[in-house]
Amino acid sequence: MSDMNASLTYEVHAGDIEQGGSASAALKSELRKMGICEEQARRVGIIAFEGEMNLLLYATNGGTLKAEVTPEAIDITVEDDGPGIDDIDLAMRPGYSTAPDWALNLGFGAGMGLVNMKRNSNFFEIHSHTGKGTLIRCRVNRRKNDAAD
Amino acid sequence: MMLLTDVVTALGLQVLTSGVGFDREVRGGIVCDLLSIVLAKAQPQDMWITIQRHQNIVAVAKVTSVAGVILADGIVPEQDVIDRASEEGILLLATKESSFVVCGKLFALLSSEEE
Numbered sequence: 001m002s003d004m005n006a007s008l009t010y011e012v013h014a015g016d017i018e019q020g021g022s023a024s025a026a027l028k029s030e031l032r033k034m035g036i037c038e039e040q041a042r043r044v045g046i047i048a049f050e051g052e053m054n055l056l057l058y059a060t061n062g063g064t065l066k067a068e069v070t071p072e073a074i075d076i077t078v079e080d081d082g083p084g085i086d087d088i089d090l091a092m093r094p095g096y097s098t099a100p101d102w103a104l105n106l107g108f109g110a111g112m113g114l115v116n117m118k119r120n121s122n123f124f125e126i127h128s129h130t131g132k133g134t135l136i137r138c139r140v141n142r143r144k145n146d147a148a149d
Numbered sequence: 150m151m152l153l154t155d156v157v158t159a160l161g162l163q164v165l166t167s168g169v170g171f172d173r174e175v176r177g178g179i180v181c182d183l184l185s186i187v188l189a190k191a192q193p194q195d196m197w198i199t200i201q202r203h204q205n206i207v208a209v210a211k212v213t214s215v216a217g218v219i220l221a222d223g224i225v226p227e228q229d230v231i232d233r234a235s236e237e238g239i240l241l242l243a244t245k246e247s248s249f250v251v252c253g254k255l256f257a258l259l260s261s262e263e264e
Contacts, residue, residue: 017203017204017205018204020204021204021207021208021209021211021212022208024208024211024212025207025208025211028212029211038193042214045211045213046213048212049188049208049209050185050188053184053205106203106205107183107184107199107201107205110183110185110186111185112185112186115189116188116189
């Protein structure tokens, strides 16, 4: 069961705070049903939640959250078509956030989103172009005892 | 071993969700209202104490696998949040006491178990 290949895709709509987290919660449930262990599903869930929230809070048109499961790894892709991130190094700095006040009041904008994604990944990459969009790829290895970097 | 049912009884917590079990073990806790900090630090078998009441707490509890969520300071979420938690198997609990007081009681309870 856990050796199966699968691809799961979720559309995340901009500003849809009421549905925030529903894609990542659903993804985690699916992974558990596939036989992925709790620790790996948990790491994917955290990566997915942060990615989902970034799409919801910052992406002009929302975006796509995708997870591809192979026997070797779970690859998470978060993609949007703008506005893009001007300074990725700054965005990656723990505590840095551009969240608006309404989001801060709901407990978002700790400036830990991208950091949490990276910490839970065995492989992490982010590409962004102002005006074009952002693409984040995270990999969680499925080998036993392969903790995050 | 401390179970959810022991924590609920000892702290006099109000149970908001329905159909969610109390048989999970509790070993620790996290108190925080910033969701990314909870995602970074919460461990399975932690109780999460917060004053956030919106839908997203259900997803955060789900992905982190915390044992349960305690809403402090008399915070009660909308019914749709409670329903979603029940569907996801997330135990939502409520108390009129502050986060500070809840943490103190939980810490004392878990410490007494270790002795």
